[in-house]
Amino acid sequence: MLCQRCKKKEANVFYRESINGKETNYSVCSDCAREMEEKGEIKNHLSHFESHPTGFGDLFSSLFGAVSAVPGVREATLGKRCSLCGASYSDIAKNGKTGCPQCYSVFSGELSGTVNRIHGNTAHRGRAPKAWKEKLDRTALLESLKKELSESIKAEEFEKAAELRDKIRAIEKSN
């Protein structure tokens, strides 16, 4: 399913919003979800959610109709769930473990505090799968070539700059 908002990326976050019994559902990509939360388009009331401890079946029934409104809920309640494993953030918070690899992008905002507490504010160093290693190496190579390019332009070595530019283009094209 495509993201309802940008209509470009694959939707991997599901929201269910219920205001005074009126349900609204969103299926968006994780980038749009982050933006919507930041802009306050949807309030992030994750801890208030969980009126329906649900599995996959419930998740989809709530997404595609047949939704039971929760009586007496005045505030907006939001349920964000990972589209691959169906976990909500409160599922993850309950035992401190995620539901699937995708949870880390769906709940990146919510999980960053936990990750920082465990490991400190840091990023991965070390081994990587082959597919990533090539990508990471290419990113590093591009960065150093671009730096070299701007230096050679400054030094007015235009012949070298042209060479570097072609090299950079070739690498970017192969991406």
Place this chain on the structure above:
Amino acid sequence: MKWYEMQGKNKDVVISSRVRLARNIEGYPFPTRLDEKGAQEIISKVREAFGNEYTYTDLTALSPLEIKGYIERQEISTDMAKAKGPHGLLTSDKNGVSIMVCEEDHMRLQCVMSGLALREAYELVAEADDKADSALDIAFDEKLGYLTHCPTNLGTGMRASVMVFLPGMTMSRQIQSLSSQLQKLGLTVRGMYGEGSAADGCIYQISNQVTLGITEEETLDKLSNIIDQIVVSERQLRESIIKSDELCDRIARAEGVFRYAKMISSSEFMKLYADLRLGVSTDIIRGISYEKLDSLLVNVMPANLMLDSEQLSADEKQRDKLRAEKIRTIIG
């Protein structure tokens, strides 16, 4: 060959080294959220990735006693035994690498070696990881590294641990301070074979706690360096404690019990084992190899005793008899 049948480095202090990597396959929930069909798919993908060199054991088809045997030999974790869905173990006779499939993560690749051999164990497990990587779509993130069920394993997904025998530090009450020193370095120490009471057996496991922001090599170097220091100070402490006549007497008595007693309970075994191992490592006892000491650790545990003797319903008293016999056979 099993780790406890092999020779190793610094065996007077280091019993074994283990390196474990957590890996998951993109596009599937982790085992706790995986349905039966998904788990079977993971299992067949992993089996295919590792090929004929590895043998698959369906752990759900084994009896509780057999499972306990695997745990006692440290071939699977206690968490693996608790897994609800389909799960199993891939083992290779060639390199001693094994893969727990659908434990907490889709794959836990591990290698155990005798003595201090973290580098060697890592190289073997990394080789297996390459195999998995070339056949499977491994879940990874540029910033978080390998994506794992528990956020504590993010990054390298690597847990390196060393099982050490520290009677010197235990008897001179230095474990507590060692533990707090290690904690500052991102390492943990916990007692083994002693229901929390670390003193039993004087055996501890020291492992890395941090997995994100530090490379595999750095982690292994850090742990190896610390172990080297522990080896030096443990040896010094032993020099001074074995001057005590009481301790020498205790060591000789331990050997006597192991050679001649007819019944030995598991708690008595654990206490005397520390004395015996200390006696061997300080040359007070001669003629018992470290390989024999290591296989004692594995083979006199309840489940393995029962499986080995084919007395599957042996009660505690019968087990104590079996244990005494087994010890005699092993130490010869």
